[in-house]
Amino acid sequence: MKQRQRPALGTIRAAALAGTLAAAATIVQLGGMAWVAHQVLTGEQLPGQLLAVIILVLVAIAVRTSSVALQNRYAASASDQIRMALRRDLLDHFHRVGPVGLGQSSAGTLASEWLDQVEALHGYYAHYLPQMILSVVVPLLILVTVLWLDWLAALFLLLSAPLIPLFMALVGMGAEKLNQQHMETLGRLSGHFLDRLRGLSTLQLFDYTGPATRDIARATDEYRQVNMKTLRVAFLSSAVLEFFASIAIAVIAIYIGFGLLGYISYGPSTELTLFSGLFILLLAPEFYQPLRQLAQHYHDRATALGAAAQLRQRLNNAPEAAVVPGREVAGSSTAVVELDNVAVSFRDGRTGLEPLSLTIASPQLVAVSGPSGAGKSTLLHLIAGFLAPTSGVVRVNGELPDARPFGWLGQSPFIRQDTWAGNLRMVAPDATDQELTDALDKVGLGELIRQRPLGLDTPIQEGGAGLSGGQARRLATARLFLARYPLILMDEPTAGLDPRSEHCLLEAIRQLRDQGATIIMASHHPAVLNAADRCLTLVDGRLQDE
């Protein structure tokens, strides 16, 4: 978190400075008001001076309020740069990790990190850090002022000063515990509630919503009781701070009162006036105010620390066999795909691929088969450049694997929340409507889209909702027709498809080959293998003889 702070430092300092300015203006304002009261009530007033001080007080109020507004304004944008930089770094990281590494975490978790956890850092930079500075500077400023007015009263405040770190620790412990407990309870509760919500239609089908509703009420109440036990203790720590703030005001008020009456003949008490007495009284609550605010922002810190730890772990987690860009590819080859003594071994010691050499000289339809875990996907990932080989060289058209765009069709194709046309034009921005419809016809989706009243402008919901799995994969295949990639890689393109969808897709793939594309498919489906020009078989990471 520290090294990321740099871009925010200016704003944090500005917020703290505005807060300090507000505190200084507060001191001037309260002093002015005490002075006015003193002058009027003791009858020493000089009308000209009085007016001048009232104007001073007004100016001080203006400065104070605008400083507070400024402080909040600075605070609001404190984490702006940090969050943007983090989001960019995370996206870069996701890109570096590549599809292979990303597959290890659920997209939902990554989305929550990218959005929610990054957002959770805001409170720390915006509120906690500036308040941290203010909770030292402002009490000091007030202490100096009180010292000038009456050193005995200042001593009261000073005596409570060593207690302040103690308070903070107490508050911190309390807040942390509170936060933890609260989050845990809410998490468990949400889990229970979420589980019932997810299964709502199942509950309805079994006529079981009544008992389930009672169950939700019971679980929530049970958690409430457990939670309250801890909260009763946790709230005590902030009560202690509150207590000291109240007592300090009371003690100072009584001390000043007695001093003014002349009951205390010791020290500076004899020199107390209505002005100094009132001034000190007005300052006393302000002495504790920054601390009370810090306690309020303490949970920001706890939340941010949790988020930061998770994000740090994500960013430091070097991906397995990450892609190293810009590596030299020696030799010049005209083959479409050439693997030269390539081997892959994973970090956990597993061997992905034994050293193998493979050349695909001219456009053809290649099927890679073999039992699951034999390395079919690893081979595809190598050719795609999603995975760097442990040794050996991969060349595609004599260049690095991902030097030029190529086609990739996985099991879950990329479907954007856009229209059909938008999803197709992603790869071919200049394609005409006719070309789009032709491409859809080739994958057997033309009829479907002609039936819709909006045609190509029919929207597709996010995540491809409203499309069946087979339709989504055929839509992605239509994109391949539009993009005219020379190389297309497919990982189990027909998995989970019914015979008709499978037939449609294979027919489309053959057409792609006829147009001069090299297609490499990993599959163990007989229909796919029959359609191929060339079959490669992998067993335990070893290429069998063809």
Add this chain to the structure above:
Amino acid sequence: MNELRPWLRLLAARWQRLVIGGLLIFATILAGVGLLALSGWFITATALTGLLLVAGVAAQLDIYTPGGGIRFFALARTVSRYLERVYNHDTVLRLLADVRVALFTRLALAHPGKTATKRPADWLNRLVADVDAMDTLYLQLIAPSGLALAGLLLAAFVMALVAPPLLWSLAPLTMLPMVLYLLARRTFAPSRNQGEQTEALRGRFVDALEGNGELRAAQLWSPEAIALLRDSRTLDTTRLLVEQQTAIANGVSLLAIQLASLTAMLIGLSLWQSGELSGPVALLFTLAVLGLGEAFTGLPAAFSRFGTTLGAAARLNDEGAIHTPEQAGKPAPGPGPLQLTDFIVEQNGEALIQPLSLQLPANGRLAILGRSGSGKSSLLDCLAGINHNWRGELQLSGHSAESVNIDGWRANISYLTQRTHLFNDTIAANLRMAKPDATDQDLHRILDAVALTPLLETLPDGIHSMVGEQGRTLSGGERRRLALARALLRPSGLLLLDEPFTGVDAATTRRICTAIEPWLSCRTCVFAGHAVAVLPNTGIYVNLDEYQ
């Protein structure tokens, strides 16, 4: 504002707790005001008496009563603050339960097919966040604004009683409602839309990550990443706008409080000069107004979130439906003949299947075959009464589906859907949903029929073992078989099974098909699958593929 009505009604049900909680907050504010005001009075009184004493005038001041009062207020503030926090936190947790139960009850009454169209994870996240927004309605919005107003009225009342000219000092505070109204109005749209925009961005992000391979291959990842960053930037800007408006409102409300306190002092002093007020009382009001300021500090932040709360309320109001279940027109329990005449399932206004007419006798069996997307599941949904997009005639036990109330219809049907849910509970609890009075022996018998006895033997707690979130501790095939057992256990006249053996190997499938015969033979059954081999023994087939 109408959006909030149901939620306010919900709050009103706990009015006693809300009043007590509110009074505790008010007591805290009053104790704070009292502490400052009395201290100010005390110092002024002692200072003036001190001056008289120095001047040699015999003056007297009772120092013990105010001293005691100061100590009382100091203690009272601490105690009431502590009690207030504990009590109100308890209330918030109770309200959370109320909100959840109310929402769930409404959702439960709604049509089962309704939520299926939304992407469930997003919908659930949204729903839970909205529920959380509602449980702070009282503590962050209603209580503080109500109490600030109450404090203001109390101050006005006391001022009118003691010295009416002091009322002018409250004039600056009257601009606060205006400021808060303006703040709420300006931040309304951005706060309201923020939630939806975040979810849209989340959806786009998830799509981009899941399609990462394809994007990367086409060298389209960078434009997509830039678009994602740009969208997140737009969100940040919106939020910054809200916070900046709040910052200004914070400044203005502070200005109002300080001006009020200064005015109170100046008016008080002039009243003292004209002899209408004693010096200490004049200053008492200055400090009281200053102390009252604490009641106003949280308001701008609360009002800037007004749009969020209202948006959440509106979305939650749209969820579920209010319909009163009727018990009339139930099809007779037990097996009955099923009859379809010119039956068509529709989707987006298009026919999904060709008109279907068939008659299935009581205890008869029908298998619906077809490729994925051929409309098998939609057809079963129609039979189960959770999909109403059909035309034609549908009769069960001589009752027409149109004449029967939907709850009554569903009561006689047991339906294993393709994506059924296992609850994070024990195996027994998951099964007893279907038949609450089932004995342990019943459960063991049905589990044995679906070949889950070997699994039970490996579990130390047997049928009382937890299945984990969405049945995570079980394999896909085990989950499917447990769900099948649950559907078989439910007493019903019509049994619908949709792809009952997904993820179960062929040998086990054949074994289960024989073992579950006793549960099948006593009712009318409709099965759906992509081939005959994956279904129990059946008399009549309908192949939707050939049908087209």
